[in-house]
Amino acid sequence: MDIEALPTKGERTRAHIVATAAQLFWRRNFHGVSVDQVADAAEVNKATVYRYFADKRDLALAVVKFNGAITLEVFFAATFDKYSAPQDRLAEIYRLAYQAHAAIHADTGDVFGCPMVGLALELGQDMPEIREEADRVFTQVEAYLATIARDALASRGASGDAETLGRTLMQLQHGAFASSRLSADPSRMLDAGKAALALIGFPDTPILEKEDSRP
């Protein structure tokens, strides 16, 4: 993640290209961004892009892996380190997602949804590796959410299938990204977050500090 810390110049260049492409693909999709634009944005020559990636699709795969790593590390692992109560963890995850989207929305007026799903839907048929990579990431997401579910059931002394609930939470998370993007409204993320907290039996956990102050 920390590009500066990479040992060789080549690895730094590669990581810089991936991070740049991730931004562009997220905002304008795979087909909406040319390799020229990636190279320009990354301030490298186009041939340098091809030194590190076999082709544009290979770059997309690297971007999906990059996004997957961020998702798992920044959204889940860090949250799990920071909080231990399941409702706090789930609230934090939605809070982070909401804040990220709200910031971008304030900046651009748009909501870009989940960058992995975007790429996987656009390229999945053409490039099964991308779909599979995304699937692998979401299997891990599901495991994190199942842990939250398990802990929540335990803390409430309730019985239930944590794996099934984990899957539902994961699907609801997909829906949160999709409906936020389709409606261009980041607050859909909060709706989903509340529903998710209700699903694990903690309906009143706040996600934002003063969130219910709006009419």
Added chain:
Amino acid sequence: MDIEALPTKGERTRAHIVATAAQLFWRRNFHGVSVDQVADAAEVNKATVYRYFADKRDLALAVVKFNGAITLEVFFAATFDKYSAPQDRLAEIYRLAYQAHAAIHADTGDVFGCPMVGLALELGQDMPEIREEADRVFTQVEAYLATIARDALASRGASGDAETLGRTLMQLQHGAFASSRLSADPSRMLDAGKAALALIGFPDTPILEKEDSRP
């Protein structure tokens, strides 16, 4: 919907092109299909496509409208005509979605997810009309689902916010399509269906005929 029934030849040709493009865009995305391929598949000359649609994006918009109409009519309106109990309606909606995906999966080995979301994510940034059209459709979907929620709450004598529940059901439906496609596994649709039925308080409603045999 019934192309044969349209009054003029022009309308039939146009509808035929839309239906053909809808299939192709669904399976191979907008950028994965050329206008040539649409014309070939529809067995019309390419210039004929441009007689009915200003450009390829205009065709995509027509496809989203077409898909929206099918969704609302075939999936929701028809289901509401056929069933009146909320749990039966919800089960039928997921049953239809599952069956459609399972058939395509058996045929192609792939799962293509929601065709509107696919196009909207691919073109949304470029073409706000498409995103807005999809949003409009899902607002109606949400209304149907809120009706189901309202009826379910009423039939159970339970209190709760049907609109909020409708939104959750709609987001879960998005998640069902997304995770089915990402995992290439239509049975994710059933997982979501069960969760949805549980959400409206009818957890034991079967979606398929003999699926409720617990081990």
Added chain:
Amino acid sequence: MDIEALPTKGERTRAHIVATAAQLFWRRNFHGVSVDQVADAAEVNKATVYRYFADKRDLALAVVKFNGAITLEVFFAATFDKYSAPQDRLAEIYRLAYQAHAAIHADTGDVFGCPMVGLALELGQDMPEIREEADRVFTQVEAYLATIARDALASRGASGDAETLGRTLMQLQHGAFASSRLSADPSRMLDAGKAALALIGFPDTPILEKEDSRP
């Protein structure tokens, strides 16, 4: 051959592109000419080239076929129509080859050799069809030369194997083109012509009218 006479506009365009490319590939080789240059020289858009040829190599194959047809028709069939004595036919063939090369040499200072062999050597490993097409043409050339050999043996009442002699004449013809090009000297064609006429037993047949006037 007569482009004007082709029935459809498309066929005329295609034939015009082939003829243009044949010139360019002959003078500057396959890799020395870009598709842009072919399109410019033919005064059509580059995409028009790709309407008629799958790719640049497919164009090269068409050029080899075109050159083969010219060789067989203009050099051999026409000569066989015009003359009946074997020595006259052989002399005419070398005369035509010499004159063509001498004219180009006077014009450009260069000698370009056999256009089929040029393309076949440049692309043969990559594209067996081209090598095979050229081989097919030279099998027919060999048959024409075997006929000359047979007639020559018969007219001299000599015995010998016309097929073997035909092959030698064909190989000598290859050598004539090669050594003319390597030395940039069209008169090597005359050297080979004289040797060929000697091989069929008519060593004193003149190829050019006053050719031995030079010191």
Added chain:
Amino acid sequence: MDIEALPTKGERTRAHIVATAAQLFWRRNFHGVSVDQVADAAEVNKATVYRYFADKRDLALAVVKFNGAITLEVFFAATFDKYSAPQDRLAEIYRLAYQAHAAIHADTGDVFGCPMVGLALELGQDMPEIREEADRVFTQVEAYLATIARDALASRGASGDAETLGRTLMQLQHGAFASSRLSADPSRMLDAGKAALALIGFPDTPILEKEDSRP
């Protein structure tokens, strides 16, 4: 020729690159081989190639010189040392050429013809030095063949122009390579060898050990 014997490491590296490139250019042509591939095959860094050669074309020129040296030394000088009778010398030359091609054909299924002519035809227009270098080599080849012709005429007590015959033999040799490559059939070399031996008046000299058994 013997790379190991070269005095300095630089000379050895250079010679090694040339020999490697000669193989690659022979089999896949000049434009079919990238400098990267040459460097990889020679197991040197690409910049090392540019240390020894101004550019890729300069490397090609070195390759032609290398091939010319081999041709003159291995094929002609060595043969002239080994045999003194003209028919033996000519037979040996074709034997060597045939054996080399037959071995490669057995190995790869392909016949690659004369490596100098290949490069000269591909680059001749672009790089006159290459054409001229090849021409220089073939002038020497022609001289060797004229010596054979002269000796053959003398040993048969026949009169005739040895220079002219030498040129014919040289052209026939070109034809032998060309038609072998175009037909992908090394035995064309033997056909030409027999014709060459007939031309110098020794038609029954065998090229291979047991090939003269007539049916």
Added chain:
DNA sequence: GATGAATGAGGCTTCATTCAT
């Protein structure tokens, strides 16, 4: 009115070559 033919713009990719360590 429908279609074969044509086009301009731009995308992806590769290559020979040079730089900087």
Added chain:
DNA sequence: CATGAATGAAGCCTCATTCAT
């Protein structure tokens, strides 16, 4: 000195779109 890294210039090809019959 040798090498990993970088680059500019093209080349091939495709696509959405329009023209002309």
